Amino acid sequence: MAPPETNNKNVLDSVIYKYTSSSTQSDEENKLLKETLNKLREEIEKLKSPPLMVCEIKELHEKTAIISIPNGNQFCVNISDTCGKLRAGDMVLAEQKNLTVIKVVPTTKKFNVEKFVIVEKPTVTWKDIGGLDNQIREIQEVVELPLKKPELFKKVGIKPPKGVLLYGPPGTGKTLLAKAVAKATGSTFIEIVGAELVQKFIGEGAKLVKEIFEMARKKAPSIVFIDELDALAAKRMEIGTSGEREVNRTFMQLLAELDGFNELGNVKIIGATNRKDILDPAIIRPGRLDRLIEVGVPGKEAKLEIFKIHSKNMTLEKGINIKALVKKMENFSGAEIHAVCTEAGYFAIREDRTMVTKDDLVKAVSKVKKEEKLEGEDYLRYFG
Secondary structure (H helix, E strand, C coil): CCCHHHHHHHHHHHHHHHHHHHHHHHHHHHHHHHHHHHHHHHHHHHHHCCCCEEEEEEEECCCEEEEECCCCCEEEEEECHHHCCCCCCCEEEECCCCCCEEEECCCCCCCHHHHCCEEECCCCCHHHCCCCHHHHHHHHHHHHHHHHCHHHHHHHCCCCCCEEEEECCCCCCHHHHHHHHHHHHCCEEEEEEHHHHCCCCCCHHHHHHHHHHHHHHHCCCEEEEEECHHHCCECCCCCCCHHHHHHHHHHHHHHHHHHCCCCCCCEEEEEEECCHHHECCCCCCCCCCCEEEECCCCCHHHHHHHHHHHCCCCCECCCCCHHHHHHCCCCCCHHHHHHHHHHHHHHHHHCCCCCECHHHHHHHHHHHHHHHHHHHHHHHHHHC
């Protein structure tokens, strides 16, 4: 049995240990609470601090700069010592009260217009287009040749055309032609829908057109493809609504870009429309969209070529008379021939087959014809 003195010492040591450990734990908790409190205070200060204004540097002097604020006004302001090196054209953050430049905003190379357009490097080649030999030759002369051999035009002493207009029924291959010439020339393909250029507020559409052409020049060689051009370039009327007047302003900006002081250089314009008859004469006169290329419904030989292109990766039953099948595709466009191949594939998939038979193709032709007839009846019902 241990003596009483030893027991008292052990009890005292355990009490001291418990007190020390609880004191250490309290200190850690206090430290954690203080850190949390400081973070919350910092967040509150951030919420209380006024926002900084995004401005553009126009000119630089010794210790001051001329900046342009978003509403267009310009001011001569001081520059903070912590700002670093500045150049004209930089985007900066400025205090709202005295407009002192605080810091530089890192700018991105992307343009704001990229959310309105499709910028890509197409993969469509001339081999993917069938039955349009004459149209291919014409677009190669106007677009491909000036981009590949500009010195040839200098020797002859003429300026190459600025662009072409592709017109004809829907689904005949106008977009494919534009993508194929972009692929052949290694150009950046900028695709725009005419209706997207018409904006709500005054001047926004014109600004958008200007930025698109600026982007095209910086990404040159490039091809600007404006689909559904009639949405923007329809014949102008003397009397119209405010919306029509805004469309006209945007259209005039497009004409100014085609005619303007800034040379288009390695930028070519391709317009596409189903309604050439309603276009304003100003857009299709020589010097703007110089060459007008009709892309019509393909003939018998052209349909055969198009069918072979769309069915080259399909497993077809042997012994199918393709010429007889193509004869049934009367007044079919290239898109409708592609639809026949797709529908025939679906008929085979429904019966769990990988081979497409003659019956599949015949049923597909009938289905596409029926859908085309229904669309025509709907058109006559509403507009006839």
